[in-house]
Amino acid sequence: MKPEELRIALFSGNYNYVRDGANQALNRLVEYLLRQGASVRVYSPVVEHPAFPPTGDLVNVPSVAIPGREEYRIPIALNGEALADLEAFAPNIVHVASPDVVAHRAVSWARRKQIPVVASVHTRFETYLQYYHLGLLEPALRALLRRFYRRCDAIVAPVDSTAAVLRAQRMHRDITIWSRGVDRDQFNPARRDMEWRRSHGIGDGEMVVAFLGRIVMEKGLDVFSDAIAAAERMQVPLRVLVIGDGPARPWFEEHLPKSAVFVGSQTGTDLGRALASADVFLNPSITEAFGNVTQEALSSGLPVIAAAATGATSLVQDGVSGTLVDPMEIDQYGAALKRYAEDPALRARHGAAGIEFARTRDWDNINSVMLKLYDRVIERRQRLQASFGPRWLPS
Template structure:
């Protein structure tokens, strides 16, 4: 079915999508990079897209498409992030003029709730994309008692939407089991093979950081925030030190927990935030990726490391389970199992041939993830919501 054939207008016209995001480009992360790629794809397919999200003076990167600012306030204690506060009269007027065929919400914040209400009152279908497991966050900040009410709130929000898309089969299954919505489909993630490739490995760059050629490098890639499992990462590396397993740690990323992380990783090299070819070089110059996080719904960093032919040690969690084949392209360990993570890392540190074999399997798996094919699933989901129901 052609896109124009299902748009409910008297004339053949571009599909109009209103996308709501709590963070579209002011701080770089995997979720907003996926959204920007999606918008770029939709525009290339002839759609009209208008993005509603907080704006800042100096965003992390230029937004793809037209961005309309919504009122927002900094999050206490995490001021780099903004909380969208209201669907203001100005934004409502803009939304009315745009007259979207579909509303897409990507974070369960106040503005997204209001956008869902706005759409439902006008019989406009709503698609929600799920990018992170918000219910897992409280445990990292000593507030585990909030998990149950947070789950209940998420359930109310997602059941007000007509359909959900999630980035991994394991996350699709979990959302259905949690009762978030019955209509959940897959919107996975892609990887840029021009950036993430084994050929980007640069031993001279490693040497410039003081890393010897024969040292096994355990890599961390991501925002330096506690919910990424920094405590588990540092504890597993400390266990390797205790066992006398030689290794170096390479940390790619920035964030408010950098000081905490630095104190606990005595032999680590911190290279900060990297972009484009520099990021590809840094990832390919690791010998393995260690991703202990359980908050991701997909794990972009895991796929990027696999594309660079690195074995991955990851927690048994949504996302990683759909990417890493345990004992084939990496090792999956129960969340928080410090000895288990140390065992898996030690195996790769002491057996480079095993690391190479598992890395090659990961690269083969990563070759299946092309961005256009991935993003076409979201366009198909929009079309299904607009198709006449028989």
């Protein structure tokens, strides 16, 4: 099938109202698909003041704010207006990017219409529960996710380590890797700005340890702060630079050293400058299916200390471009920070290796995988229907 013959309905729980790595990857994918001549329609909650303009045509679906996390919204219905728009658009493939209520409805609609469905996995939602002391519900959530993904024709994961977990959890047999690129113009060591550091009271000789992302507990804020405390017990001289904002910022400020620098949310070249002006990137999160921020740090020339979990294990080469740490071994984080503080040459070698890795991460090459996948699942569905009749798959 030629790209211009594709009509893709994309369902996302957050396409542009809050900025994160997942929705930025989806917007880049849509931009690529439109450039190839495909037609794309995006169905997602719409807010009055989104984080950034959407790429492509965006159709609102009803949603409610998450209690206690009002910045995020839960899609709750594929209502008459959105459904009429979907029917009129007449997609020949449906792409669901979050396992919410509307995505379930979209999958059911597609199965009734005998339209193939692809699901992309961006976040390991089941791991969130432990951060909110709901770990007992994890098996039930995994069962719900398994039912959702098995009703799709194929799923995509961003890295091999995430795909391996999905296979072990029996989410699907057909799993393709759709990775993530990095904007090497935005994220590169040339963005490093010593004057910018000095303007925030950071000395030229201080080792700066960066955090980048939404300041929410599921990003491993407790482990990050404990790791910094462990390094301080080991008498490691460092400064903490926090890039980002979020509802847990007061907690983070309270649990980090008073000398920590919070610069808030940054975008564009300002974000590239802030990240490249650090010396080490510390990412203890275990909830990432990929970890865009880890790749951005590597592209910026920073050695990465990360939890040995999905995402990071496919991006960071332990002992080459950074250090992988047992997620719960706080002292290992402290020891890694100590090694980098005592050996600037090691920091430089690992940073250079990260830059070389980032040079292989071209967005267009990566997004072309989705075109091939769409074509494959459509062709497979057509072949099965030809062999077994138009109602071969139960709805």
